[in-house]
Amino acid sequence: MRIPRTVGTAAGVAAVSLLIYSAVGALWGLLRPAYSGTLAEGGQVIIDAAAANIEFVSFGSFVAATGLLAVLVSLSAYVLSPATRGPLMLWWLMAVAVVSAFAFLEVGTVTSGWLHDVGDPHLLAAGDRVSIVPGLAPGIGWAAAPLLAALAYWCSALVTPPLQ
Numbered sequence: 001m002r003i004p005r006t007v008g009t010a011a012g013v014a015a016v017s018l019l020i021y022s023a024v025g026a027l028w029g030l031l032r033p034a035y036s037g038t039l040a041e042g043g044q045v046i047i048d049a050a051a052a053n054i055e056f057v058s059f060g061s062f063v064a065a066t067g068l069l070a071v072l073v074s075l076s077a078y079v080l081s082p083a084t085r086g087p088l089m090l091w092w093l094m095a096v097a098v099v100s101a102f103a104f105l106e107v108g109t110v111t112s113g114w115l116h117d118v119g120d121p122h123l124l125a126a127g128d129r130v131s132i133v134p135g136l137a138p139g140i141g142w143a144a145a146p147l148l149a150a151l152a153y154w155c156s157a158l159v160t161p162p163l164q
Contacts, residue, residue: 013092013093013096017073021069021107022107029108033057034054034116038129039125058134059138063141066145070144070149074152074153075153089153094150101138109135113133116133
């Protein structure tokens with residue numbers, strides 16, 4: 001049985017997108033800012049005064065990275081596969097962008113957890129330095145990747161002359 005070209009192209013777009021998003025997500029996780037502080041008596045952490053806007057930087061970099069990757073994947077799919085151009089591919093790219101953004105966040109969370117691992121909290125003593133990466137709940141940021149994927153694909157269709 002032969003797989004139709006459109007199905008193969010769609011699967012290839014999904015596979016490449018997931019790989020790219022996961023690789024960049026791992027790098028993003030390693031570069032995410034963290035709160036640094038000193039462990040005080042009673043298990044409290046005294047955060048350094050220089051730690052500001054860490055959640056905002058994480059959110060902003062998540063939105064920017066996933067949005068930029070969505071544009072790159074959409075434009076690549078449009079340019080490299082003229083036979084599959086159309087509304088179905090646009091919707092597919094939006095769905096792939098959502099799943100890929102989820103992979104980006106999950107891989108990034110794992111790698112940032114490895115880098116800023118506190119270890120066994122029972123072994124920590126007062127005066128120890130710790131760094132903690134806060135969790136990220138993107139909220140409306142989830143919409144960036146699929147919307148930018150659709151926008152890039154649709155704009156490409158608008159400016160491309162019809163096939164002869």
